Amino acid sequence: MNIILLGPPGAGKGTQAQRLVERHGFRQLSTGDMLRAAVKAGTPVGLEAKAVMERGELVSDAIVSALIGEELDSMGPEAGAIFDGYPRTAAQAESLDAILGERGRKLDHVIELDVDEDALVERITGRFTCANCGKGYHDKFEQPKAFGVCDKCNGTEFKRRPDDNEETVRTRMAEYRAKTAPILPIYEARGIVARVNGMAELCHVTDAIERIIA
Numbered sequence: 012m013n014i015i016l017l018g019p020p021g022a023g024k025g026t027q028a029q030r031l032v033e034r035h036g037f038r039q040l041s042t043g044d045m046l047r048a049a050v051k052a053g054t055p056v057g058l059e060a061k062a063v064m065e066r067g068e069l070v071s072d073a074i075v076s077a078l079i080g081e082e083l084d085s086m087g088p089e090a091g092a093i094f095d096g097y098p099r100t101a102a103q104a105e106s107l108d109a110i111l112g113e114r115g116r117k118l119d120h121v122i123e124l125d126v127d128e129d130a131l132v133e134r135i136t137g138r139f140t141c142a143n144c145g146k147g148y149h150d151k152f153e154q155p156k157a158f159g160v161c162d163k164c165n166g167t168e169f170k171r172r173p174d175d176n177e178e179t180v181r182t183r184m185a186e187y188r189a190k191t192a193p194i195l196p197i198y199e200a201r202g203i204v205a206r207v208n209g210m211a212e213l214c215h216v217t218d219a220i221e222r223i224i225a
Contacts, residue, residue, distance in 0.1 A: 012037070012091040013116055014224065015098070017195070018124035019187040021135040021180065022209045023216060027124070028095045030217050031224075038086050041095040045078045046070060065174060067182035069099055069190070076106045083114055092116075099187075104194045120224055121198040124209030124216070128184055131210075135180050142168040 014037070016024040028039040046064065049057030060070045075097055083092065098104040111117060137150035143166035148155060156162050161169075174180075198204045207219040 012119045012224065013094070013111065014092070014119060015094045015121045015198075016096075016124065017121060017191065018126060018209055019128075019131065019191075020096075020183045021131050022124040022126045023213070024095045024124060026213060027216060027220055028093045031093055031220070034221075035091065037091040037093045038082075039093045039095055040079060040082050040097065042070075042075050042078060042097045043095070045082065046075075049078075067174060067179035067186070069186055072100065072102050072106060075099075075103060076110065079107070080110050083110065083116075088115060098194060099191045101190075101194050101197065104197055118198070118201075118203060121195070121204045122220055122223055123195065123204065123206045125206055126209040128181070131184070132177055132180050135175050136177055138175060139169050139171045141166045142170045 014031070016028055018024050020043075025039075025041060025043070028037075028041065031037050032039050046057070046060045050061045050064075051057070056074055060074060063070050079094075079097060086092065094107070098107050107118075133151070134149070137152070138147060139150070140147050141161040141164060144161060144164040146161055146163040147153070148169070159167055161167070195204060205223045207216055207223075209216060211219075
């Protein structure tokens with residue numbers, strides 16, 4: 012089974028994809044993770060992507076499509092895939108059809124996480140992680156039990172992603188509305204689109220997705 016999870020940055024696509032991985036053994040293809048790995052490694056593609064992401068813009072279709080193709084090839088034909096953050100544009104949707112077709116695959120479901128923009132800005136701008144173990148926290152919704160001390164590893168250093176600020180988040184939301192949302196009619200015409208309330212409790216979002224793919 013091949014699934015696309017759609018929604019603006021911070022809608023919870025990555026969290027829900029990981030739950031599907033744990034429950035069903037899918038491979039999560041997160042363009043964000045792949046791009047950040049390239050940035051961390053300091054590759055030419057990573058350096059190019061870093062500059063684009065810091066402006067709150069989207070990386071080129073060529074970069075993302077190449078990463079997706081390589082990842083599918085590494086999986087083998089028997090593994091299911093969850094596309095998290097891809098495709099983002101009509102051109103990428105066309106590329107994905109070609110990439111899947113070349114490997115004897117097809118899309119089974121396109122699931123969009125609907126969100127409220129103002130609430131999403133609050134969700135994203137307030138998040139931070141332990142610099143040691145990576146456990147996630149939030150200024151409002153999930154503070155460490157002991158102030159300044161990680162619940163998981165007792166670390167005392169925390170960090171925030173540089174692009175988790177309101178201006179960048181709203182830029183990314185505008186990019187999503189302008190470029191990604193219009194691809195939905197492509198998949199609606201195939202009868203494979205379903206929508207889930209992305210602002211609901213995590214467990215309720217998970218249950219809704221499970222019902223769709225059952």
